[in-house]
Amino acid sequence: MSSVDMYMLYHGLMLPKETHSAESLKFAQEFTFKDDDVAVAVYPKSGTIWMQEILPLVLNGGDLTPIQSIPNWDRVPWLEERRLALVVDKLDSPRGLVTHFPYHLMPPSFHASKAKVIYVMRNPKDVMVSSYHFHRMAQFLETPATLDDFMEKFLEGKVLFGKWTDHMKSWRGSDLGDRIMHITYEEMVQDLPAALRRMSDFLGRNLSEEVIQKIAEHCSFETMKNNNMSNFSLVPKMYMNSDTSPFLRKGIVGDWKNHFSPKQLNRFTSVICKEMEGEIFSLPWSMDSSLTGAEGEKLEI
Ligand code: A3P
Secondary structure, three states: OOHHHHEEEEOOEEEEOOOOOHHHHHHHHHOOOOOOOEEEEEOOOOOHHHHHHHHHHHHHOOOOHHHHHOOHHHHOOEOOOOHHHHHHHHOOOOOEEEEOOOHHHOOHHHHHOOOEEEEEEOOHHHHHHHHHHHHHHEOOOOOOOOHHHHHHHHHHOOOEOOOHHHHHHHHHOOOOHHHEEEEEHHHHHHOHHHHHHHHHHHOOOOOOHHHHHHHHHHOOHHHHHOOOOOOOOOOOOOOEOOOOOOOOOOOOOOHHHHOOOHHHHHHHHHHHHHHHOOOOOOOOOOOOOOOOOOOOOOOOO
């Protein structure tokens, strides 16, 4: 299948036709947000399904029923995908949603509501690597020729949901005040209970330490890898071939070091740094272009 058959263009962004349609995008634009809804905004491959595991448990005080009985895509559906229209009436309040939309594509009702949003951001080098492997296993996405080739597409924004920098800048620059919380994938890997405490406070949940520890245990990489409601094993291999690369692949910080050549690192770093010129905020990771540069030390969000 050619890329023309695989993707549709929406406001300049490439979206897979398998999961998106003109109807689903219209449904998203007309979707009515409620004040107690919680949206997770996240660029693909930055921790979406992790948040689909975490959010219901933070909202319901640690009751494991949703993560044990509802597949992740129906439990915390994507705002822009076809499934939402089918499951929206079954969602318990407060509802959790995920979205890969940049801020400016959020529907009018989101802006009119008091719904809160958690923006999850991940080091773009690891996002690129994770996305490369995802494109190899997802049969509804164009298979990358080489890592080099994929990197160029990623830097140009010719991948799912466009350029990483555009997405991140749109949400970092949003005027949502205390309706938005920013967190990084790296913070979550480093200390998940601390990340959960921040989310609990932000969502006014006041979870006990016992509940925080319980949620952390059930949302660990290993537990999720064995949870059939979350590891995509329910999806036929003709759509997602886990023999090529599992969806829950490594779940670590810094896997880019196992993939990038010094030349690729230089190229990647210089493009990202150039696109950050003039921004008032800085990235929370070292964008050092040496392969030995410490990663994850500069976490100050
Ligand atoms: P890797 O490919 O680097 O392993 P998304 O859900 O946005 O598509 O992101 C997928 C990435 O999040 C994958 O990264 C996946 O392994 C990682 N991930 C999912 N659940 C995780 C968890 N509990 N702990 C750490 N990483 C997790």
